[in-house]
Structure formats: structure tokens, C-alpha cells
Amino acid sequence: MAPYATGTSAPHTIDPGAITDTNGSEITVLASTRAVIEDRLTAATIVISATTGKIISIFHSVLEASSFPAGTPYTDYSPHVLLPGLVDAHVHLNEPGRTEWEGFWTGTRAAAFGGVTTVVDMPLNAIPPTTTVAGLKEKIAAAQGQCWVDVGLYGGIVPGNVHELKSLVRGGVRGFKGFMIDSGVEEFPAVSSEDIAAVFEELADEPTTVMFHAEMIPPVSASIGDDVQFSLPPLVPSGPLDRYQTFLDSRPSSFETYAIAEVLSLAHLAPKLPLHIVHLSATEAIPMIREARAKGVKITTETCFHYLSLAAEQIQEGDTRHKCCPPIREQANQDGLWQELLDMNDSVIKTVVSDHSPCTPNLKLLPAHVPGAESGLEASDQSNGDFFSAWGGISSVGLGISVLWTEAMRRSLPTDETLRNIAMWCSVNTAKQVGLERQKGALKVGMDGDVAVFDDEAEFEVQSNAMLFRNKCSPYQGKTVKGVVRHTWLRGRMIHSREAGFSEKTGPVGRMLLEPRAKAL
Numbered sequence: 001m002a003p004y005a006t007g008t009s010a011p012h013t014i015d016p017g018a019i020t021d022t023n024g025s026e027i028t029v030l031a032s033t034r035a036v037i038e039d040r041l042t043a044a045t046i047v048i049s050a051t052t053g054k055i056i057s058i059f060h061s062v063l064e065a066s067s068f069p070a071g072t073p074y075t076d077y078s079p080h081v082l083l084p085g086l087v088d089a090h091v092h093l094n095e096p097g098r099t100e101w102e103g104f105w106t107g108t109r110a111a112a113f114g115g116v117t118t119v120v121d122m123p124l125n126a127i128p129p130t131t132t133v134a135g136l137k138e139k140i141a142a143a144q145g146q147c148w149v150d151v152g153l154y155g156g157i158v159p160g161n162v163h164e165l166k167s168l169v170r171g172g173v174r175g176f177k178g179f180m181i182d183s184g185v186e187e188f189p190a191v192s193s194e195d196i197a198a199v200f201e202e203l204a205d206e207p208t209t210v211m212f213h214a215e216m217i218p219p220v221s222a223s224i225g226d227d228v229q230f231s232l233p234p235l236v237p238s239g240p241l242d243r244y245q246t247f248l249d250s251r252p253s254s255f256e257t258y259a260i261a262e263v264l265s266l267a268h269l270a271p272k273l274p275l276h277i278v279h280l281s282a283t284e285a286i287p288m289i290r291e292a293r294a295k296g297v298k299i300t301t302e303t304c305f306h307y308l309s310l311a312a313e314q315i316q317e318g319d320t321r322h323k324c325c326p327p328i329r330e331q332a333n334q335d336g337l338w339q340e341l342l343d344m345n346d347s348v349i350k351t352v353v354s355d356h357s358p359c360t361p362n363l364k365l366l367p368a369h370v371p372g373a374e375s376g377l378e379a380s381d382q383s384n385g386d387f388f389s390a391w392g393g394i395s396s397v398g399l400g401i402s403v404l405w406t407e408a409m410r411r412s413l414p415t416d417e418t419l420r421n422i423a424m425w426c427s428v429n430t431a432k433q434v435g436l437e438r439q440k441g442a443l444k445v446g447m448d449g450d451v452a453v454f455d456d457e458a459e460f461e462v463q464s465n466a467m468l469f470r471n472k473c474s475p476y477q478g479k480t481v482k483g484v485v486r487h488t489w490l491r492g493r494m495i496h497s498r499e500a501g502f503s504e505k506t507g508p509v510g511r512m513l514l515e516p517r518a519k520a521l
């Protein structure tokens, strides 16, 4: 048997001579009694080519270092878990143009810290936005030499840019996002139903995914009549602006259900085109998506670490670190999202992502009593905790796996199954969502050697040394979370270790993932 040419196998001894047969390539070996390999938690020895960075062999047992030629870099990480590097399919890196909010350098280091080996950047908040080929080129240029993990880019859909979309597909965008409500930045306006219809016609046969920020203010007429009822928010704020409930009341779940119904009503225009709802918060939207999927509509959704771990009832007055859109809802809604995620039959929620959308702390309008405001951050005149005026967005890239693990353990979910699920939600399915399933998201022969070494027992308190994003302002600050990513490997190279930090000498070795998506079969 030629171990390096085959797929998974479990020999007790291997012939070292075989190694020099594999094009004489150098190898790196990672092993553990626990690894998530193809939906199983199993012992594994993973052999990665140092030349190509690809996994060239996997054995379903822990082979000794002596099985390999002397000098082969070998680590047995037992009992830590080898997980496929996470693919965070929803981050805002904001460079160029708003680099003071975030950037490729800081955002990708924060990712690497938390075992995220691929991030996919949203088309808005950078200036220019990625809504034109020229904008895409500027993004690519700005990223040069700054990426500590691999980076894919989404394109944006805004009114009037339909003619750019096919060129953006050829340019390697991993999908598109459009807003159905004000995005918060003026250079990325919302699309109308007519715009969406035109986009669906344009992209109907393209290898891509069209995603929506699905919140819409239902028209008054939609709240009456005996067909579908969409409740409207109060016309004026229902209470003090620094009370979380007031903000929550202003963005009810009907914003999400109305917008999703709108997307579904247009889906027939592009029956082959994968559609995706980003950051689903409202459980009320689940039945309509399930029904559409049952009818053959190609639609999936994602939810975020914060909707699965935070709850409206716990948010203190003025703590705008929790402001995001759609909003974090009540505990019962969080429970409903978990219930759906764990539905083994066919959850409509396929992926869990960060929606890391940072800003400078002053834009959060943090009152003095909220952490972040007190740690020497610029105290703004308007530090009043106004949920309506504060920037909407939560910073969490790199914290996701620990947040998810902590919550799963709080819920007493079975450990082995949860580890497999995390790999599914945060790696396998996110990679698929962005057309990277042949390269990313799984520990499998032929895939990139991207590995997160996860210590599921250790804990840490989230403080500045664990928030490597540019602005240390996050609702997780001060919380103790369970689960530590000890080491992060990207294409066979260790890019971060908890003990030793980054390989500063080597520098950032991340790549842009710009190969156009393959046509669906």
C-alpha cells in the first residue's frame, strides 16, 4: 500500500520509504486521539505536505513519531481535538476606507487566534464597497501582505449595479449580499424588490450565492387583512432610548419575516440560484423557510454566535456593545434557534458565523459604566447609551468557537456530537456556502491542511489579550468562556499558538481566495 497516495486508512506500521516516493515532498504530521474527520470523532494522524499545504493522508489511529522519517515535524496533541480550521463566512474587515474600525491585519490575526483559518469579507463598510470590479481590485490591493488567514471576498448588490455582477463572479467573489433595509452606511443603499428581481434574472445561471440582510419595515397594509399578518413597530420609541427593550420593540421579528417572504416571492425567477439569509435572528421565520425548502427553493440561512449565546433580558441599560441588526431577541428565541440547529432532519440553519462588524468605540456611545468605555477609550460627549444612535454591530471574530462551546456545555449537550456539529456549522457548511468545499472546511485528503487544535476543557476570561481585533469593544469582554484554541494551522504551517503567539518572523501567509466558483453540476 502507498499510504501517501491513498485516502483514509489505518495501518499499524508504515513504510518510511514510501515518503520519499511522494515527490520527495516534506511533510508535517499532526495527531490526536480526538479529531473530527468526516463527521466522526476519532483518533487520527494527519499528514500534510509542506510543499502544497494539502492533506495527503489521514490514518484513523495515532501513529508514533517513529513511524515517520527522523526530523519530520510531528505533534501529538492528545487529548485536544483536531478540528477543521473554521471558515467564518461573515466578517466586515472595513479596509480600505474605514481601517480605523478594522483591517485585514488585525481582523485576520483575531481570526487566527480563534482557530478561524478562512474569513469571507462582507462588501460593505469599506470605502469603496465591493459593488464594482474597480472596488474589488481596491480591496485586493489593500489586502496584500496583511492576511494572517485566507480571505475570500463577497460582492455587494446595490441599486443600479446589476451590470457589474457577472464580472464580479469572474473576479472571484464568493457570493453577493444585498440589504433590504438601511445598512447604516450611505455608500451601500438598500435594494428594492425590482432590484432583486433584476439581480435574480442576471445571476440565475451563475455559480454563486445571493444573500440578503433580511429586515424590512412592513407597509401598513401588510398588518391588516386576513392573509399574512405582519405586526408593525411602534411609530415612536416605546420607552427610553437607552433601554434595550425599546430598541428591540423597534425591530420586531415581523421585519425579518416580511423581508424573507419578499425574497421567497421572487425566488422563482432564479430556481437554480442558491439563496441565503444572513444572520437569521427571528425563529418566527423558520417555518416559511422550511416550507419553501420543501417546495424545492434553494435557500439556506445562517445564525450568529451572539443570537445563540446572548439574550435581551440580560442586556443592561445603555450597553450598546450588544446592539446589532437584526437584534438579539429574548431567551425563548435563543432556545428556538438552538432547537432548530439541532434538528437532525433538516435544519434550515446550516451555518453559524460571527457577523463581526466592529467600529471605533466612540460610535458605540458607551456610557461610562460599560466596560470598554472605562478602559481608556475615548469618552464621547454623547456617551449616553442611546441604542438608536449607536453603531449596530458586534465584534467577535475569533471568539466564536469558545462562545458556542460554552453555551453548548451550559445546555448540557453531548460533547462528541457538539464537536462534530461545530465542525459542520462553522467549517464544512460555511465552506460550502461560499463555494470552497473542495479546498476548505474538512479534514480530508486533498483539502488544505487547516487545523484548529481545540482544548475543550480549558477556560479563559475575554480581555484585551483575547480580543485581537482592532477595537477592544465586545459584549463578551469580562465573560469567562470555555474552550481554548491552542494552535492554529494554515495550509500545514502553524500560524498562531496560545503560548508563543504569531510566527512574526514568517509574517502573514494568508492568501486571497479568488478562484471563481465552479459551476454547479
Ligand SMILES: NC(=O)N[C@H]1NC(=O)NC1=O
Residues within 6 Å of the ligand: 092, 124, 125, 183, 184, 185, 213, 323, 324, 325, 326, 355, 357, 392, 393, 394
Ligand atoms: N453595516 C453593517 O455592518 N451592518 C451590520 N451590523 C449589524 O449589526 N448587522 C449588520 O448587517
Ligand SMILES: [Zn+2]
Residues within 6 Å of the ligand: 213, 278, 279, 325
Ligand atoms: Zn447584515
Ligand SMILES: [Zn+2]
Residues within 6 Å of the ligand: 090, 092, 122, 355, 356, 357
Ligand atoms: Zn454583517
